[in-house]
Amino acid sequence: MSAVPSTQTALLLSAPGTPFTVSTRAVPVPGAGQVLIKVHAAALNPIDAMMQKAGHLFTEWPAVAGNDGAGEVVALGEGVHEVQVGDRVLFQCWFTVDRGTFQQYAIADAARAIKFPKTITYDEAATIPLCFFTAALGYYGTYDVAVDTMQFRGIGLDIPVGEGAGKYKDEPILIPGGASSVGQFAIQLAKLSGFNPIITTCSKSNESYCLSAGATHVIDYKTVPYTSLASHITSNITSKPFKVIYDAVSTEDSQAASWSILSDTEGLGSKAGTGGKLVITLPPAKSIASELDEKQFAKNGSKSASWAYGNGNGQPTQADANKLARALEGWLIEGKIKPNKVELLPGGLSAVDSNVGRFHSGGTSGAKLVVRPFETIAPA
Known part of the structure; x- marks a missing residue:
């Protein structure tokens, strides 16, 4: 094991709206x-582009962004027993400078540092944390917290381990946006929970990607627009009520279609009432916001919309995330959860600034953008 240096190469933001800049900073010490x-x-x-533009979630400047990381444990803080020095782990950031992943050394909570097997590369492992937790905490989270005008809430399904595995056998589920990173994990988790059929939407070019994740039916949203989705599903796939929908893309059109398809009276899970439950990854669209009360229940019914809280390190989600972290370790070993496809960007951290805007310009599809911090050319 090589000695840990005192300084490192990191990607810094000096203030909101400034470019990402390769610089140096001290290597943090774990508490x-x-x-x-x-x-x-x-x-x-x-979210990295949003954080760069407006400084969302940062508590100190200069800041280090980066939500997903994978690497090797090189030092332990007091009382750590979950992992050992030398373990290969994937982990999620928190919004302090020492915990962003766009640097060569970062801090993580041991309880949610997730070991993964050698059959998965570091590049692949880095595709997992944020979007896995966004999907999993949406499905299985027991948190229910209001932030400003938004209701962050998991819908309280049983985690698919032990008696929870396959519990929702033969319940249909709809997952718009199955080729997205969140959508890929939402499909895989739906399969572990027993949902069937698992229906998703994506472009024709990503059909095989969604089928390999576990979707049973893939609908090309360019051929079947969201305005026709309900009738297409009823005529060609199933007429059963949809008690859970996970909208992984959460556009205006996808949310409107999902809300119209969702059961008014029948639901699953322990949270968000007795009716159907829509999980969204963005705020409620205009098309459904007018139909929701302050807790995001339908004003004239029991179905509800819940915005998934995507970070397992937040105080409301830590208890759920600790359970999911241990479950994920087993699923990775068993091959039941697989990482996203990787698009490796050359140049290490230097590549972030010129690529982070691709998410909002249609420049990514069916792959996660990954950098290797130790391939960065350090500043002179």
Whole structure:
């Protein structure tokens, strides 16, 4: 094991709206319950561009972004027993400078540093944390918290381990946006939970990608527009009520279609009332917002919409995320959860600034953008 240096190469934001800049900063020291991870791979996400533009969620400047990381544990804080030095782990950021993944060494909570097998590369592992937790905490989370005008809530399904595995056998589920990173994990988890049929939407070019994740029916949204989705499903796939829909793309059209398809009275899970439950990854669209009360229940019924809280390190989600972290370790070993496809960007951290905008310009499809921090050319 090589010695941990005192300084490192990192990608800094000096203030909201400024470019990402390769610089140097001190290597952090893990506190109680934390680990220091040598970051071999970090993935880009749409939220990174939002954080760069407006400074959302950062608590100190200069800031280090990056939500997804995978690497090697190189130091332990006091009281850590979940992992050991040398373990290969994937992990999710928190919004402090020491915990962003766009740097060579980052801090993580040991309870949610997730070991993964050697059959998965560091690049692949880095595609998992944020979008896995966004999908899993939407399905299985027991949190229910209001932030400003938004209701963050998991719908309280049983985690598919032990007696929870396959519990929702033969319940249909709809997952718009199945080729997205969140959609891929939403499909895989729906399969573990027993849902069938698993219906998703994507472009024709990503059909095989969605089928390989576990979808049973793939609908090309360019051929069958969202305005025709309900009638297409009823005529060609199933007439059963949809008690759960996970809208992984959450556009205006997809939310409107999902809301219209969702059961008014029949639901699953322990949270969000007795009617059908729509999980969304963005705020409620105009088409459904007018139909929701302050808790995001339908004003004239029991169905509801819940915005998934995508970070397992937040106080409301830590208890759920700890359980999901241990479950994920087993699923990765068993091959039941697989990473996203990888698009490796050359140049290490230097590639982030010129690529992070691709999420909002249609420049990514069916793959996660990944960089290797140790391939960065350090500033002179």
